[in-house]
Amino acid sequence: MKALIPAAGLGSRFLPATKAQPKEMLMVVDKPAIQYVVEEGLASAADEVIIINSHDKKSIEEHFTPNPALEAELRSRGKDSYADKVAYAGNLNVSYVYQEEPLGLGHAVYCAHDKIEGEPFFVLLGDVLVPDNQMLIRMKEVSDEHNGASVIAVLPVPHDEVDRFGVIDGTQISDDVWKISSLVEKPPVDQAPTNLAVFGRYLLTPRVMELLAEVKPGAGGEIQLTDALDKLLEEEEMYALVIDEEDGFDTGTVESWLDTNNRLYKRFKG
Numbered sequence: 670m671k672a673l674i675p676a677a678g679l680g681s682r683f684l685p686a687t688k689a690q691p692k693e694m695l696m697v698v699d700k701p702a703i704q705y706v707v708e709e710g711l712a713s714a715a716d717e718v719i720i721i722n723s724h725d726k727k728s729i730e731e732h733f734t735p736n737p738a739l740e741a742e743l744r745s746r747g748k749d750s751y752a753d754k755v756a757y758a759g760n761l762n763v764s765y766v767y768q769e770e771p772l773g774l775g776h777a778v779y780c781a782h783d784k785i786e787g788e789p790f791f792v793l794l795g796d797v798l799v800p801d802n803q804m805l806i807r808m809k810e811v812s813d814e815h816n817g818a819s820v821i822a823v824l825p826v827p828h829d830e831v832d833r834f835g836v837i838d839g840t841q842i843s844d845d846v847w848k849i850s851s852l853v854e855k856p857p858v859d860q861a862p863t864n865l866a867v868f869g870r871y872l873l874t875p876r877v878m879e880l881l882a883e884v885k886p887g888a889g890g891e892i893q894l895t896d897a898l899d900k901l902l903e904e905e906e907m908y909a910l911v912i913d914e915e916d917g918f919d920t921g922t923v924e925s926w927l928d929t930n931n932r933l934y935k936r937f938k939g
């Protein structure tokens with residue numbers, strides 16, 4: 670299976686910090702946010718991690734490219750532990766496809782359609798960090814229990830925050846699994862069917878790529894992955910894994926990014 674990481678967005682919510690620096694390169698505790706996501710993809714059942722990048726965000730690619738000069742300089746100064754970190758990041762196995770225009774998450778995912786070749790695939794959004802790397806593995810288990818169906822991670826959020834997310838409706842079938850009946854992207858608070866918010870981890874069947882080719886712009890005038898998934902429900906079953914607050918860390922707003930830095934700092938160093 671392949672893991673896709675869309676990273677071509679404008680990072681508007683973080684301006685001006687993201688004027689000359691991709692949002693994905695903002696540091697969380699001690700490394701860029703996107704490094705957590707790449708490591709998670711590689712730690713899961715995925716055999717290839719593909720970043721869907723924009724041509725303007727070359728620093729993401731530089732981060733995952735070896736830098737022998739910097740490494741040698743650090744070693745010559747006796748700073749081997751830092752040199753090891755440089756070598757590690759530069760050798761993570763990542764490839765790239767490009768999204769020429771930021772037309773939405775659905776469009777970004779579709780940019781990798783040539784890479785999918787009729788197999789299920791993961792999508793990992795960089796706004797969400799899963800430092801223990803266990804979520805995709807659990808999602809694969811749920812998919813296997815349901816004949817290879819699509820599975821998405823959802824997090825219960827306060828009702829007044831649902832309009833920031835994709836939201837699911839459905840029926841609870843076990844402690845942490847729901848069978849999904851519909852999805853809606855960024856519903857007004859008073860129209861959200863539940864408070865179960867799509868949380869940035871998806872295991873999808875290849876049919877999603879075909880549906881994305883036809884999906885029209887939705888919420889915010891963007892081509893939405895959520896809309897393609899809602900269409901998929903006309904043909905296939907789909908399940909939601911309900912995750913716990915402690916499993917996933919949101920970095921999608923300045924506030925949640927600061928909060929995640931504090932919580933992860935305590936977890937790693939506390």
Ligand code: G1P
Nearest residue numbers: 774796834835866867868869895
């Ligand atoms: C995207 C998805 C949304 C999901 C969210 C999670 O929205 O479209 O369904 O709930 O990520 O972070 P975005 O944050 O890109 O607007």
